[in-house]
Amino acid sequence: MKILKYTCIALAVIATSCSDDYFDVNSSVTAPTTSSLAPQFRIQGAIENTTGTAQYRGAREIIGVTQYAAHHTRAYESNSWTNGFTTGRYFLWQNAYVYALPNTADLIVLGKKHNAPNYTAVGKILRAYIFGMTTDQYGDIVTEDTYDGESNMNITPKFVTQKEAYKTIFRLLDEAIAELQLPSPIGLNVEGGDVLYDGDQQKWIRFAQSIKARYLNHLSKKTSGDMAYDADAIIAACEAGINSNALNAQQDFVGGEAENQRQPFAEGGYGSSRFRYFSTFFVNLLKNPLNLAVPIEDPRLTIIVPEAVDGGYVGLDVGRGLDGDPPTKYSAGNGGFYTSPTAPTYMLTYSEVKFIEAEARFRKNDLPGAYAAFKQGVQADLEKLNVPTVEMTAYLELLDIEIGPTNIDLSAIMIQKYIANMLNPETWVDMRRMDYSANIYPGLQRPVNVNLDIFPGNDEWIQAMMYEYNEEDRNYVNMPTNDPLIRLKTPVWWNTSDQ
Structure with missing residues (x-):
C-alpha cells in the first residue's frame, strides 16, 4: 500500500x-x-x-x-450517535x-x-x-x-x-x-x-x-x-x-508493520481502536441467521468471529461499553476473516450483485428467480470465506428446506446481504431503506445509551451525517x-x- x-x-x-x-x-x-x-x-x-x-x-x-462492532467505551460517539456525530x-x-x-x-x-x-x-x-x-x-x-x-x-x-x-x-x-x-x-x-x-x-x-x-x-x-x-x-x-x-x-493488504499496510480494522491498523468487539446483534445473527425456533449456527461464524470466550461466542451491546466487565467476557473484533492484517477491503462483490438481483426479482414478483439469485449470493459468500465443502453443502440444503422459492422474502435477502457485506458502508444504505425494521433484521434494536437529546422517540434512528x-x-x-x-x-x- x-x-x-x-x-x-x-x-x-x-x-x-x-x-x-x-x-x-x-x-x-x-x-x-x-x-x-x-x-x-x-x-x-x-x-x-x-x-x-x-x-x-x-x-x-x-x-x-450498522452494528457490526461495539466499542468498549460507554456511549461512544459512533455507537450512541453522540459527540462527533x-x-x-x-x-x-x-x-x-x-x-x-x-x-x-x-x-x-x-x-x-x-x-x-x-x-x-x-x-x-x-x-x-x-x-x-x-x-x-x-x-x-x-x-x-x-x-x-x-x-x-x-x-x-x-x-x-x-x-x-x-x-x-x-x-x-x-x-x-x-x-x-x-x-x-x-x-x-x-x-x-x-x-x-x-x-x-x-x-x-x-x-x-x-x-x-x-x-x-x-x-x-x-x-x-x-x-x-x-x-x-x-x-x-x-x-x-x-x-x-x-x-x-x-x-x-500485505500485513506489514506500517499501519497502511494492514487492513484498517486489524490489530495495528489505523482503525483498530474502533473495532474492539463484535456486537451482540451481529454475533446473535450469525448464531441463528435463518431465525429458526431451534437455532442453527451459520458456518461463517467461527471464520468471521475468531475468538470464543466463556459461553461461546459473545457480542457486546452497542453503546453499553464494558461497564466494568472484563474484556475477556466478549469476543474480540480483531483477527477474523475481515479483520486480520491481510484481510482485503471489499468494494463490491459477486455475492452483493446476486443479492441486488434477488431483491429486484422479488420486487417484480419473480420468486423462483429471486430465490435462485439469493442462493447464488449465499454460495458466493461461503466460497469467498473458504467455508469447507461439507458445511457449505449442508447450509445450502438448509436454505432449500427453510426458505426455497415459496418463502423467499426481503428479510432472508437482507440478512444474508448484511452478513456478506460486513464492514461495507453500503449496509447503512440497506438498513435505512428497510427502515431499520426488526421484521427485516430480527433482533435489531437501537443502541444502549442512545443520544436522547436528538432521538427521544423509541422509533427514531439516525438518517444522515453532519457535514464537517x-x-x-x-x-x-x-x-x-x-x-x-x-x-x-x-x-x-x-x-x-x-x-
Missing part, C-alpha cells in the same frame, strides 16, 4: 504537507496538479485513496450504526474531497491528455463510487463544482441535490463503460498500478455495471418520475456485472442546514417516496 505517498503526490499543489485541514489552502496552492504526469503513474493512488481513505472512513464511523467531526467528507476525489479528477484529465480513454474511464468509475458513498451518507453534496484537475480549486463550491448527484453517478458510469471499449495506447497496468484488475478492462466494465446496479437498487422507494425504481434495469446491470468471486473489487465543521466554516453560504436536530433525523432523498 502507498496511500500516503500517492495522497501527497495527488495534492502536491493543493496541500503542501498532506494536512488534515480540509481546503486549508491559499491562492497559490489551488492550481491543477497534472501538468507533467502520465496516467499510468496515478492509477494506483486513485484506487488506494478510494478504498484506504474514503471507504475506510465511511465505514469506520458507522460500524456502530453532532459536532461535524466525522471525516468522510475530508477524505473524499481532499484525498480521494482529486486523484480521480487528475486521472480523468491525464487520460484525455494522453489519449488514453481507459484511464479516463477508471477515473470516472472511481469518481462515481466516491460520489455515491458520500451522497449516501450526507445527502446533498458537491459534484460539478469540486476540483476537476483543470481549473483552480473553488473553496466555496455549490451543492447539488442527491437526485442530481445520482444522475451524475449514472452518467459517469455510462461514459466509462463506453470509453473502456475504445483503443488506448497505454495499458492500465503497464506500471503495475492497477491493483484492482491488473489491467483487464472487461473486468472494469463489469465493476462499473455492478456499481450501476447498486445505485439503481437504492431507488426502491421511488415509484414515479425520471428516477423511478426499475427492476428490469437493475437485473440487466447485474447480469452485465461481476459474475464470480474472481472479479470481486477488493483492495488487498470546517466545511461549515468555509462554505456555510452554500451548504444545507447543519443543525443536528435536522441533519441527523432527516431521511436522504432516496429514502423518501417523493420524486
Whole structure:
C-alpha cells in the first residue's frame, strides 16, 4: 500500500504537507496538479485513496450504526450517535474531497491528455463510487463544482441535490463503460498500478455495471418520475456485472508493520481502536441467521468471529461499553476473516450483485428467480470465506428446506446481504431503506445509551451525517442546514417516496 505517498503526490499543489485541514489552502496552492504526469503513474493512488481513505472512513464511523462492532467505551460517539456525530467531526467528507476525489479528477484529465480513454474511464468509475458513498451518507453534496484537475480549486463550491448527484453517478458510469471499449495506447497496468484488475478492462466494465446496479437498487422507494425504481434495469446491470468471486473489487493488504499496510480494522491498523468487539446483534445473527425456533449456527461464524470466550461466542451491546466487565467476557473484533492484517477491503462483490438481483426479482414478483439469485449470493459468500465443502453443502440444503422459492422474502435477502457485506458502508444504505425494521433484521434494536437529546422517540434512528465543521466554516453560504436536530433525523432523498 502507498496511500500516503500517492495522497501527497495527488495534492502536491493543493496541500503542501498532506494536512488534515480540509481546503486549508491559499491562492497559490489551488492550481491543477497534472501538468507533467502520465496516467499510468496515478492509477494506483486513485484506487488506494478510494478504498484506504474514503471507504475506510465511511465505514469506520458507522460500524456502530450498522452494528457490526461495539466499542468498549460507554456511549461512544459512533455507537450512541453522540459527540462527533453532532459536532461535524466525522471525516468522510475530508477524505473524499481532499484525498480521494482529486486523484480521480487528475486521472480523468491525464487520460484525455494522453489519449488514453481507459484511464479516463477508471477515473470516472472511481469518481462515481466516491460520489455515491458520500451522497449516501450526507445527502446533498458537491459534484460539478469540486476540483476537476483543470481549473483552480473553488473553496466555496455549490451543492447539488442527491437526485442530481445520482444522475451524475449514472452518467459517469455510462461514459466509462463506453470509453473502456475504445483503443488506448497505454495499458492500465503497464506500471503495475492497477491493483484492482491488473489491467483487464472487461473486468472494469463489469465493476462499473455492478456499481450501476447498486445505485439503481437504492431507488426502491421511488415509484414515479425520471428516477423511478426499475427492476428490469437493475437485473440487466447485474447480469452485465461481476459474475464470480474472481472479479470481486477488493483492495488487498500485505500485513506489514506500517499501519497502511494492514487492513484498517486489524490489530495495528489505523482503525483498530474502533473495532474492539463484535456486537451482540451481529454475533446473535450469525448464531441463528435463518431465525429458526431451534437455532442453527451459520458456518461463517467461527471464520468471521475468531475468538470464543466463556459461553461461546459473545457480542457486546452497542453503546453499553464494558461497564466494568472484563474484556475477556466478549469476543474480540480483531483477527477474523475481515479483520486480520491481510484481510482485503471489499468494494463490491459477486455475492452483493446476486443479492441486488434477488431483491429486484422479488420486487417484480419473480420468486423462483429471486430465490435462485439469493442462493447464488449465499454460495458466493461461503466460497469467498473458504467455508469447507461439507458445511457449505449442508447450509445450502438448509436454505432449500427453510426458505426455497415459496418463502423467499426481503428479510432472508437482507440478512444474508448484511452478513456478506460486513464492514461495507453500503449496509447503512440497506438498513435505512428497510427502515431499520426488526421484521427485516430480527433482533435489531437501537443502541444502549442512545443520544436522547436528538432521538427521544423509541422509533427514531439516525438518517444522515453532519457535514464537517470546517466545511461549515468555509462554505456555510452554500451548504444545507447543519443543525443536528435536522441533519441527523432527516431521511436522504432516496429514502423518501417523493420524486
